[in-house]
Amino acid sequence: MVDIKINDEIRLTDDKFLMIAGPCSVESEEQIIRVATQLRKIGVNVLRGGAFKPRTCPDSFQGLGEEGLKLLAKARDATGMAIITEVMDMDELPLVAEYADILQVGSRNSQNFSLLKKISRYDKPVLLKRGFGNTVDELISSSKYLSMNGNKRIMFSERGIRTFEQSTRFTLDISAIPVLHEKTEYPVIIDPSHPAGVNRYVEPLALGGTAAGADGLMIEVHPDPPKALSDSAQQLTVPQFQNLYTKVKNINAVLGKTVI
Amino acid sequence: MVDIKINDEIRLTDDKFLMIAGPCSVESEEQIIRVATQLRKIGVNVLRGGAFKPRTCPDSFQGLGEEGLKLLAKARDATGMAIITEVMDMDELPLVAEYADILQVGSRNSQNFSLLKKISRYDKPVLLKRGFGNTVDELISSSKYLSMNGNKRIMFSERGIRTFEQSTRFTLDISAIPVLHEKTEYPVIIDPSHPAGVNRYVEPLALGGTAAGADGLMIEVHPDPPKALSDSAQQLTVPQFQNLYTKVKNINAVLGKTVI
Amino acid sequence: MVDIKINDEIRLTDDKFLMIAGPCSVESEEQIIRVATQLRKIGVNVLRGGAFKPRTCPDSFQGLGEEGLKLLAKARDATGMAIITEVMDMDELPLVAEYADILQVGSRNSQNFSLLKKISRYDKPVLLKRGFGNTVDELISSSKYLSMNGNKRIMFSERGIRTFEQSTRFTLDISAIPVLHEKTEYPVIIDPSHPAGVNRYVEPLALGGTAAGADGLMIEVHPDPPKALSDSAQQLTVPQFQNLYTKVKNINAVLGKTVI
Amino acid sequence: MVDIKINDEIRLTDDKFLMIAGPCSVESEEQIIRVATQLRKIGVNVLRGGAFKPRTCPDSFQGLGEEGLKLLAKARDATGMAIITEVMDMDELPLVAEYADILQVGSRNSQNFSLLKKISRYDKPVLLKRGFGNTVDELISSSKYLSMNGNKRIMFSERGIRTFEQSTRFTLDISAIPVLHEKTEYPVIIDPSHPAGVNRYVEPLALGGTAAGADGLMIEVHPDPPKALSDSAQQLTVPQFQNLYTKVKNINAVLGKTVI
Known part of the structure; x- marks a missing residue:
């Protein structure tokens, strides 16, 4: 696996496991600073938060846009965390790239x-x-577009596929982890929040992905999920996340990896 | 169903069935003028042809770009056909919109x-x-983005979905036709070429879609398929298309519709 | 394609198209005789009707059993139609085989x-x-079990597959028709009732399958669908079926086939 | 969760994790005794082995039949392990029930x-x-048939579902674990061998299922996989299994469960 340098402090390597957490959407300065501070205290080094949101319907909340990026930067300043946010659109790319430490390409833009x-x-x-x-x-073919100019700092994210089973929103395909490890040199981050669809299924999927050999997790955590402006059902509370974090650390210990 | 005015001559209405045909990619002036002339003679009024091609791998043929658009315009001048081509990218949109009579949004850009x-x-x-x-x-939600500024000239295209069945490239979902008709006011055009994957399955899927109530077909036809630069296996020859065209006309007659 | 001799009068050959119709379940003498008589008048030669029903839940109506078989035989005597019914179970096989002209193996028993x-x-x-x-x-492998003792009177039935799309109960895979025709010598009968799930989608799927080259249809028709003891939503009324039958005949005429 | 009493020594309860292992098929006395002895030494208490094999094609190896059951009984006598084997057929049921401690219903017979x-x-x-x-x-509905006469000793097994992804044989759906736990009172055993299709993917799927909260695993282990008469690619060697067993024990320790 290639090493992925994220910032001067964080580097994802074979013996490490990257924890990314944060709210689905950046909603306010109070919200993002509060959750970032709590997550940092638990040990999380990378903060996620959506500023531009891809929404199936045009009348759903579309994110705070540039204002959201500025709030993420404030959270970085306040906590020292690296930030990851989605870029949906080539027009927004220069702007997003100015703020984000990691650029996220969403499921609907994977091709x-x-x-x-x-x-x-x-x-x-x-x-x-x-x-x-x-x-x-x-997915591997898409990564060749990203690396065509020499960038090798690519991380895959498995976040569930469409199947006939509808008791969860998507079916998390943990077999993608060994397959991607066999065919490529990039790490695989599991997103358990989107396939789960509801927060009570997030932990089993997160632990399952971890034990199946993932190199990290990206988990939606909100200081007050019922009030979230998007994906309210699937976000964890901070205490739920803290409990999960401990188990993820212990399972990684069994596998010889350290959570960063 | 809303009427879809395509140009001064062609208008897709309830009692009409729209035939769109042409090569996967515009490859040369000779190629596109030749096939357009032949298709026009058969009775086709809308010519398809890709100038910007979405390719899974960055090293596959990516289309002729603006040169392809110019060749499509020449084919329109030579035959009087309307032209449809895919827009992949917001940067190319003004350019494509300058040339095309119908803008096509591909499967990978549907969201x-x-x-x-x-x-x-x-x-x-x-x-x-x-x-x-x-x-x-x-798909219906995506159409709401297109109509958010009042444009109602929207046509859906069903082109096959991913399923476990791998004996064809995709599984053409003809039940989408009555479902879309029930839930929306837009016509449904069946693309049998992409789900078929090979040309010998194109006719059964085309006829099946027609009889299931589609409002049109979009079919890949190439003057010399084995030499095609993309999707060579699935394109029909002109004689194969002519044969299919006759059957489509006859089935539409049974259903009380005229092919335009 | 092999010829399938069904009884002394009916033989499915390349230029024929077999129409099978009847209720989901045999419910009473009055019901089966009435619907059989009406279907026969329209031109149907094969009557379907379930006596032993495979039900997902043990507390659903499980069919009339042997009594149902006897009623089917009465309908045959009254109309001269051939009868087809499902055999679920090797214990019932001798009994079912005594009554039925065609043995049906259901989707859940396909392997x-x-x-x-x-x-x-x-x-x-x-x-x-x-x-x-x-x-x-x-499906082809399963047919080898049926033919292992020399029986070649096998008909396939495509009745929809499980996919992520949930706006119909199953996704009818019409591409199975040309694929089966290419790989085997047996005819393909389309069942549009089960994938449709509701009766208003049955006609488009039936016509789509017909035009895609099917060798027959099997359609659920009930004299009074809202009172049906099983699959009430998807059964056609007799007038709906009559209307469909005419279209099926006309599409087959386009394709050079006669409905039997 | 209900307690599942398997024999006088083994009882699957909330705080336990059941390991089942053994070859795909019973092939000879030497094979089954050898592998049973080795597995028992590692700590396995339940031995799997197929005597009647459901095979997609009639010309594949169909198992040793009753002879296979007798060999399983010998292995039980030699090691004290409980034995589980598949019943495919109601005719064989009395015979299989005479020998087996646990009756297995295969994927193709689930309905x-x-x-x-x-x-x-x-x-x-x-x-x-x-x-x-x-x-x-x-799956839950099917279990109601099993429990209709009061038997509550039911264990579910998730063994992968059909999806569009073909890089593994089936897609293991670990989200079925929390969903089944929420909706029923029966334990869930993960079969990682069949979805993996090849032995190098078995361990990640096994560990993933374990951490996702499964109540047990069923794993194919063969003393000499390349010589296996069925499923040769996916069976683990005994040393591979031993290595996996240790990790399963350690992950269960994190989750507060003991492997039995």
Whole structure:
């Protein structure tokens, strides 16, 4: 596996496990600073938060936009955490790249080849999510657009695929972990929040992905989930996350890895 | 169903069935003029042809770009056909909109909400393909981005979904036709070429979609398929298409519709 | 394609199209005789009707059992129609085989190899349904159990597969028709009722399957669908069926086939 | 969760984790005794082995039949292990029930309601596999056939479902674990061998299922996998299994459970 340098302090290597956490959307300065501070205290080094949100319907909350990016930067200043946020659109790319430590490409853009090509010109770590209708081989092909200009700081994210089973929102495909490890040199981060759809299924999926050999987790955590402006059902509270964090640390210990 | 005015001569209405045909990619002036002339003679009024191609791998043929658009315009001048071509990218959108009579949004961009929003500002007919991992309800949600500025000239295209069955490239979901007709007022165009994957399955899928109540077909036809630079296996020859065209006309006659 | 002799009068050959219709379940003498008489008048030669019903839950109506078989035989005597009914179980096989002209193997038994082996010893036409989770290749493998003792009177039935799309109960895979025709010598009967799930989608799927090259249809028709003891939502009324029958005849005429 | 008494020594309860291992098929006395002895030494208490094999094609190895059952009984006598084997067929049921401590219902029989009803009359623990095309809700419905006569010693087995992803044979759906725990009172045993399809993916899936909260594992282990008469690619060697067993024990320790 290639080493992924995220900032001067954090580097994801074979014997490490990267924990990313934060709210689905950045909603206010109070919200993001509060949750970032709590997560940092637990030990999390990378803060997630959406500023531009891809929403199935045009009348859903679309994120705070640039204001959201500024709030993420404030949270970074306040806590020292690295920040990851989604870039949906090539017009927003220069702006997002100015603020984010890690660029996230969402599931619906996993085969937006035009966007991937533009991102490839930035020298930034990228988290590339698997499209929920895409095969592992297509995900690997998409990563070739990202690396075409030499950037090797790519992380895959498995976040569930579409199947006939509807008791969860998507079916988390943990077999993608060994398959991607066999076929590529990039780490695999499991997103258990989106396939779960509801917060009570997040922990089993997170632990399952961890034990199956993932290199990290990205988990939605909100200081007050019922009030969240998006994905309210699936976000964990901070105490739920803290409990999960301990188990993730212990399972990684069994596997010889340290959580960063 | 809303009427879809395509140009001064062609208008898709309840009692009409729209035939769109042409090569996967525009490859040369000779190729596109030749096939357009032959298709026009058969009775086809709308010519398809890719100038910007979404390719899974960055090292595959990516299309002729603006040169391809110019060749499509020449084919329009030579034959009087309307032209449809895919827009992959918001940067290319003004250029593509200058040339195309119908803008096509491909399967991989079916939930590229940023692109859809930009397209919504153009007063052009749009063919919106269903993402191969998307539900019918998601396709309908995507159309709301296109119509958010009042454009109602939207056509859906069903082009196969991902399923466990691998004997064809995708599984054409003809039940999407009655479901879309029930839930929306837009016509549904069946693309049998992409789910078929090979040309010998194109005719059964085309006829099946027609009889299931589709409002049109979009079929890949190449003057010399083995020499095609993309999707060579699935393109029909002109004689194969002519044969299919006759059957489509006859089935539409049974259903009380005229092929335009 | 092999010829399938069903009885002295009915033989399914390349230029014929077999229409099978009848209620989901045999419910009473009055019901089955009434619907059989009406269907026969329209031109249907094969009557379907369930006596032993495979039900997902043990507390659903399980069919009339042997009494149902006797009522089917009465309907045959009254109308001259051939009868087809499902055999669920090797214990019931001798009994069902005594009454039925065609043995039907349901979707959930498509890989019940023990049952298939037992059926192979009977010299009867068999309708083998595709399991909703099975590939076309698995369906073909199952047919080898049926033919292992020399019986070649096998008909496949495509009845929809499980996919992520939930706006219909199953996704009818019409591409299975040309694939099966290419790989085997047996005819393919489309069942549009089970994938539709509701009766307003039955006609588009039936016509789509017909035009895609199917060799027949099997359609659920009930004299009074709202009162049906099973699958009430998806059964057609007799007038709905009559209307569909005319269209099926006309589409077959386009394709050079006669409905039997 | 209900307690599942397997024999006088083994009882699966909330704080326990059941390990089942053994070859895909019983092939010879030497093979089964050798592998049973080795597995017992590692700490395994339940031995699996197929005597009647459900095979997609009639010309594949169909198992040793009754002879296989006798060899399993010999292995039980030699080691004290409980034995689990598949019952495919109601004719074989009395015979299989005579030998087996746990009756296994395979994936293809998960909705063979006739068989389930017959099994319900035996007072035996049953391992009910999920059909690869079945939803979790259908699996639960099938269990109601098994419990209709009062038997509550039911264990579910998740063994992968059919999806569009083909880089593994099936997609292991670990979210079925929390969903089944929420909706029923029966334990869930993960079978990682069948979804993996190849032995190098078995360990990640096994550990993933364990950490996701499964109540046990069933793993194919063969003394000499390349010589196996069925499923040769996916069976583990004994040393591979031993290594996996240690990790499973350690992960269960994190979760507060003991492996039995």
